[in-house]
Each structure stands twice: as structure tokens, then as C-alpha cells.
Amino acid sequence: MPDEKKITPAETSREKEFDRRAFFVKLGLGSLSIATAGTAAFAYQFLSPNVLFEPSPIVNAGKPENYAVDSVTLDVNSGIYLIRAQEGFFALSAVCTHLGCLTAWKPELGEHGIIACPCHGSKFYVRDPGKIPGEKIEGPAPRPLPWLQVLLSDEGDLMVDRSKQISPMKFLTV
Numbered sequence: 001m002p003d004e005k006k007i008t009p010a011e012t013s014r015e016k017e018f019d020r021r022a023f024f025v026k027l028g029l030g031s032l033s034i035a036t037a038g039t040a041a042f043a044y045q046f047l048s049p050n051v052l053f054e055p056s057p058i059v060n061a062g063k064p065e066n067y068a069v070d071s072v073t074l075d076v077n078s079g080i081y082l083i084r085a086q087e088g089f090f091a092l093s094a095v096c097t098h099l100g101c102l103t104a105w106k107p108e109l110g111e112h113g114i115i116a117c118p119c120h121g122s123k124f125y126v127r128d129p130g131k132i133p134g135e136k137i138e139g140p141a142p143r144p145l146p147w148l149q150v151l152l153s154d155e156g157d158l159m160v161d162r163s164k165q166i167s168p169m170k171f172l173t174v
């Protein structure tokens with residue numbers, strides 16, 4: 001019979017001690033890694049510029065010849081109407097002055113078409129003779145639709161500046 005090596009209680013205790021030490025070393029390294037990753041993420045966030053990139057308020061509406069006289073064109077992306085009247089071009093904000101819904105051009109309503117808000121029923125003039133375009137016909141909107149500045153770029157494009165409201169009845173003649 002081969003010699004059987006007996007494990008003494010002292011050896012068992014040393015092994016347990018070793019296991020416990022390895023476990024705590026691993027736990028410590030894991031915690032350190034997590035703390036390092038958290039610090040790095042926080043540092044990156046802290047050092048990166050805290051800037052909000054907003055789209056330009058100026059919209060290029062293209063060439064004047066793309067718009068027929070007496071046309072009303074809604075650009076849903078920029079929230080503006082570009083209107084070519086007999087007197088020239090002008091732009092209205094398409095955002096309802098009540099609670100900010102996007103309005104819609106309804107050529108089939110009224111005698112000359114109207115702008116209507118789908119949310120609470122405000123209606124606005126656009127092409128009615130003797131009325132200021134953007135003026136409210138009815139509904140809860142507290143103000144008319146604002147007129148926005150329209151300019152011609154050096155390349156001959158119509159540029160609408162959504163950040164600049166102007167007095168009504170100022171047309172851009174091309």
C-alpha cells in the first residue's frame with residue numbers, strides 16, 4: 001500500500017487562508033477597475049464642451065422662380081410658409097400662437113384659402129383681400145402668425161430668417 005500523505009489541520013487552514021486572500025485580492029481589483037472606469041467617464045464628460053448644437057434659424061427656400069404667384073408653400077421641417085403674393089414674397093411662421101401646433105394650409109376653405117390649426121381650431125387669413133396675412137379669423141390663438149424676414153442671398157436664393165420677426169405687409173420684390 002502506497003504511502004498516504006495525511007493533510008494536517010494546519011495545512012487545511014493555510015489553504016483556506018490562501019483562498020480567502022485570493023478572493024479579496026480579486027474583489028479589490030474589480031472594485032478598483034469599476035472606480036477607474038467611473039472616474040474616466042466623469043472626467044471625459046467634464047472636459048468635453050457643454051454645447052447645444054441647434055439648427056440655423058436661416059432657411060434656404062430656393063429660387064424665386066420655383067414659386068408661382070399666389071402660391072402658399074408650407075415647409076414642415078422648418079415650420080414656415082413661403083407665400084408669393086402679387087406684391088412679392090413674404091414668410092409666415094407656421095407655428096400656432098396658441099400652444100405651438102403646426103398649422104396647415106387649407107386652400108379649399110374660405111373664399112381664398114386659410115391657414116388652420118388642427119389642435120384647437122384657430123384659423124388665419126392668408127390671401128383675403130383687405131386682410132393682413134397671418135391675422136386671426138377665429139379660435140383661441142392670442143396673436144396673429146408672425147411675419148418672418150425674407151432676404152435674397154448673393155446666389156439669388158430666398159432666405160427666411162426664423163429668428164427675425166418683421167412688421168406685416170413688408171414684401172420682398174424680386
Ligand code: FES
Nearest residue numbers: 096098099117120
Ligand atoms: S395650438 Fe393652435 S389653436 Fe391651439
